[in-house]
Amino acid sequence: MGILDKKLSLRDRNKMLIGVWEDEDQLMAGASEIAHAGVHIHDIYTPYPVHGLDRIIGARRSKLARIAFFCAVTGLTLMTTMIWYMYVHDWPMNIGNKPVRFTPSWAPVMFEGTVLCTAFGMSFFFFWRNRLVHGIKNEILDIRQTDDRMVMAIETTDGMDEKAVLNMMKNHGAVELREFHNGVQTVL
Amino acid sequence: MGHGHHIEVKQEQFVFSPKAKRFSMILMVLGLIFAGLGIANLGGHEESHAAKTEVAAHEGAHHGEGHAAAAAHEEHTNVETEAFGPRMEFHPLDKPANTRIWANLMIAGYFFLMISLVALMWYAIQYIANAGWSVGIKRIPEAIMTFIPVPFVVLLIALFMGKNDIYHWAHYEHLGLKPSDAGYDPILVGKSGFLNSTMLFVFPSVLVVIWYVLMRKLRSLSAAEDNATKGDVTFFRKSIRFSAAFAVIFGFTISVIAWLLIMSVDAHWYSTIFGFYNFVTHWVTMITIMAFFVAYIKKEGYLGFVTNEHMHDLGKFMFAFTVFWAYLWLSQYLLIWYAQIPEEMAYYQIRFENYKFNFLLNFAMCFCIPFLGLLMRSAKRNRYVLAIIGSIMILGHYHDVWLMVFPGVFGSGMQFGFLELGTFLLFAGVFTYWVFTALTKRGLVAVNHPYLDESAHHDVGV
Known part of the structure; x- marks a missing residue:
C-alpha cells in the first residue's frame, strides 16, 4: 500500500514545479488545462476543500x-x-x-x-x-498554503516541456512560480 | 464552492404522468384486493376463534354493557391463582372480528401521519441547520407534508370505531369499576388522567391543528419566496424562525403522541425511549420514501442538477439512521432485560413468546439487510440497490409499527397477513397519488432559495 513509502516525501522526488495561486477559480481552470495537456499533477495544497479539484487532478478514491x-x-x-x-x-x-x-x-x-x-x-x-505524525518529516512548499494561497506541485519527468507547463500556470493566474529540488526552493 | 463551472438552474413544472397515475392506481387496487381477501378470511377466523374459546364467560362478551363486567371479573379470578400473583395485564383477548380492521386502519393512519410529520420535521431541520445540499430536492418533503390531514382523519375514524377493543384501558374506563370491585386496576386508574377517551381525541387533534397551521405557514413562505425577487432573503429568514418553532413543538409533542396512541396499547407498560424510537422508525422510512421520489422524478427527466451526489447523501441518511434505529431498538430492550422488573417485561414477553418470527424478521428487515446492503459506497450510489433495500426497509418499518400494536391488542395468534398488506398498499397508493398531485402545484425548483446554487454544485468528492 505504500503507506510509509519514501516516495511520498517531496524531497526524494524529481525536480518539482510549483505554482502558487490566490484565486480558486483560476486554479481550477489552470489545473484543468494542465491535466488535459497530459501532465500528471502530483498534488494541490489548499487551505480549504475546493470541490471538483479531486476529479480534475484524477485523484483516486481514498482508501x-x-x-x-x-x-x-x-x-x-x-x-x-x-x-x-x-x-x-x-x-x-x-x-x-x-x-x-x-x-x-x-x-x-x-x-x-x-x-x-x-x-x-x-x-x-x-x-x-498525510505525514502529520511525529517523526515523519514533511515539506511544506509554502507556509501560506494553510492560510490564503493554493499551491500546485508537478513532478518533472524526462520528456516534459517544463517551459510550457510553467507558461500554462502563469496564463491561468499563478502569482508565483518556483522550483523545488533536493529540499531547495528557487523562485523563477 | 466550485464557481469555476456554472450550472444553469431553471424552473421546471412537474407533470403527473399517466404512468405514475397508473402506478398509484395499481397500488390502490392491489391494496383493495388484498384487504378484501383479508376481510373475507376474517369471518372464518372469528368462528374458529369462538369455537376455540375455553372459558364460557368469554363467549359473546364482546363488550356488551352487561357482559363486560362479568368477563372482567372472570378474568381476574382466573389469573390471581397464578404463581406470580395478580397478572399486570388485563387482556380481553376476545375481540370482535372487525377489531382487526380498525387496528389496521389505526396503524396505517398513524404510520402515514408520522411520515408526513417527519417530512415536515426534515424540512424544518434543513432550514435550522442552514443546509444547502438539499435545496434541490426541497419540494419533495414539501409535498409529502401536505398529506397530514388524510391519515389523521382515518386515524380518528379508526379510534372512534375501535378504541374500546384496541386499548384495554379504554375498555377498562368503560367498565367504571370501583375500588371494592373485583378486577379493579389501580395502575390504570392512576394513569387515567392521561389515558382517557377525551384525551385520546382532543390531544392529537389539537396538536395536529398546530402542526398543520405551521405546515401551511412554511409552505406559504416557500410560495412567497418563489414569487419574490432573486436575492430577497426575507422569506428564507422567516422560514428559519417558523422551522425552529415547529422543531421545538414537535420535539416535545411527538413522544406524547407515541405514548398516547401506540404505547398505551400495553397500558401497564412504559418505556421512556418509546417516543424517540417511534420517531426514528418513521424518520428513516421517510428518508427512504424521499429517495424513491427523487429517483423517480430524476428518471422522468426533471431536476437535471440533482445528481448522484444527492442520491448518495440520501443513501447515507438511510444507512446512518438504520444504525440509529437498531441502537434504540436494542437500548429499549437491554435496559428492560437488565432491570428485571416483571411489568416492564410484559411487552417483550408477549412479542418474543408469541411472535418470535416477526420479532426477528423485524430486526432483519430494519437493520441487518439495510446495514449490510448499504454499507458500500457503490451501493448508496446505485438506484437499483437503493430501490430493493429501500422497499425492504419501508415494509420492515411498517411491520415494526404493526409489531408494536398487534400483540398488545390481540395477544397471540395474529400474523401480518393479507389485510395488513392490503391496508398498507392502499395507503401507499393514496399517498403516492397525493404527493404527485401536490408536486404539480408548485414549480419543482425553489428558484429564489439563497442556497440553490450550492445545492446544484453539491459534490461529495471522489
Missing part, C-alpha cells in the same frame, strides 16, 4: 473507507473475544442472575469497541498517510 472497515472488523473481533474470555471463560459473574452467554447483552461492549477501534484506526492512518 480510508476500506481501512475503516478493517479497523471495525478488528475491533468487533477483539471485543467479542475479550468479553467472551473475561465474562464467560475465565471469570463468569452472576449479575442479577442473568445468563452470561446472552450475546445481546454484549452488544454495547462490541459496539463501543468497534467504534473506538475504527475512530482511532482512521485517525491514525489518516495522519500517517
Whole structure:
C-alpha cells in the first residue's frame, strides 16, 4: 500500500514545479488545462476543500473507507473475544442472575469497541498517510498554503516541456512560480 | 464552492404522468384486493376463534354493557391463582372480528401521519441547520407534508370505531369499576388522567391543528419566496424562525403522541425511549420514501442538477439512521432485560413468546439487510440497490409499527397477513397519488432559495 513509502516525501522526488495561486477559480481552470495537456499533477495544497479539484487532478478514491472497515472488523473481533474470555471463560459473574452467554447483552461492549477501534484506526492512518505524525518529516512548499494561497506541485519527468507547463500556470493566474529540488526552493 | 463551472438552474413544472397515475392506481387496487381477501378470511377466523374459546364467560362478551363486567371479573379470578400473583395485564383477548380492521386502519393512519410529520420535521431541520445540499430536492418533503390531514382523519375514524377493543384501558374506563370491585386496576386508574377517551381525541387533534397551521405557514413562505425577487432573503429568514418553532413543538409533542396512541396499547407498560424510537422508525422510512421520489422524478427527466451526489447523501441518511434505529431498538430492550422488573417485561414477553418470527424478521428487515446492503459506497450510489433495500426497509418499518400494536391488542395468534398488506398498499397508493398531485402545484425548483446554487454544485468528492 505504500503507506510509509519514501516516495511520498517531496524531497526524494524529481525536480518539482510549483505554482502558487490566490484565486480558486483560476486554479481550477489552470489545473484543468494542465491535466488535459497530459501532465500528471502530483498534488494541490489548499487551505480549504475546493470541490471538483479531486476529479480534475484524477485523484483516486481514498482508501480510508476500506481501512475503516478493517479497523471495525478488528475491533468487533477483539471485543467479542475479550468479553467472551473475561465474562464467560475465565471469570463468569452472576449479575442479577442473568445468563452470561446472552450475546445481546454484549452488544454495547462490541459496539463501543468497534467504534473506538475504527475512530482511532482512521485517525491514525489518516495522519500517517498525510505525514502529520511525529517523526515523519514533511515539506511544506509554502507556509501560506494553510492560510490564503493554493499551491500546485508537478513532478518533472524526462520528456516534459517544463517551459510550457510553467507558461500554462502563469496564463491561468499563478502569482508565483518556483522550483523545488533536493529540499531547495528557487523562485523563477 | 466550485464557481469555476456554472450550472444553469431553471424552473421546471412537474407533470403527473399517466404512468405514475397508473402506478398509484395499481397500488390502490392491489391494496383493495388484498384487504378484501383479508376481510373475507376474517369471518372464518372469528368462528374458529369462538369455537376455540375455553372459558364460557368469554363467549359473546364482546363488550356488551352487561357482559363486560362479568368477563372482567372472570378474568381476574382466573389469573390471581397464578404463581406470580395478580397478572399486570388485563387482556380481553376476545375481540370482535372487525377489531382487526380498525387496528389496521389505526396503524396505517398513524404510520402515514408520522411520515408526513417527519417530512415536515426534515424540512424544518434543513432550514435550522442552514443546509444547502438539499435545496434541490426541497419540494419533495414539501409535498409529502401536505398529506397530514388524510391519515389523521382515518386515524380518528379508526379510534372512534375501535378504541374500546384496541386499548384495554379504554375498555377498562368503560367498565367504571370501583375500588371494592373485583378486577379493579389501580395502575390504570392512576394513569387515567392521561389515558382517557377525551384525551385520546382532543390531544392529537389539537396538536395536529398546530402542526398543520405551521405546515401551511412554511409552505406559504416557500410560495412567497418563489414569487419574490432573486436575492430577497426575507422569506428564507422567516422560514428559519417558523422551522425552529415547529422543531421545538414537535420535539416535545411527538413522544406524547407515541405514548398516547401506540404505547398505551400495553397500558401497564412504559418505556421512556418509546417516543424517540417511534420517531426514528418513521424518520428513516421517510428518508427512504424521499429517495424513491427523487429517483423517480430524476428518471422522468426533471431536476437535471440533482445528481448522484444527492442520491448518495440520501443513501447515507438511510444507512446512518438504520444504525440509529437498531441502537434504540436494542437500548429499549437491554435496559428492560437488565432491570428485571416483571411489568416492564410484559411487552417483550408477549412479542418474543408469541411472535418470535416477526420479532426477528423485524430486526432483519430494519437493520441487518439495510446495514449490510448499504454499507458500500457503490451501493448508496446505485438506484437499483437503493430501490430493493429501500422497499425492504419501508415494509420492515411498517411491520415494526404493526409489531408494536398487534400483540398488545390481540395477544397471540395474529400474523401480518393479507389485510395488513392490503391496508398498507392502499395507503401507499393514496399517498403516492397525493404527493404527485401536490408536486404539480408548485414549480419543482425553489428558484429564489439563497442556497440553490450550492445545492446544484453539491459534490461529495471522489
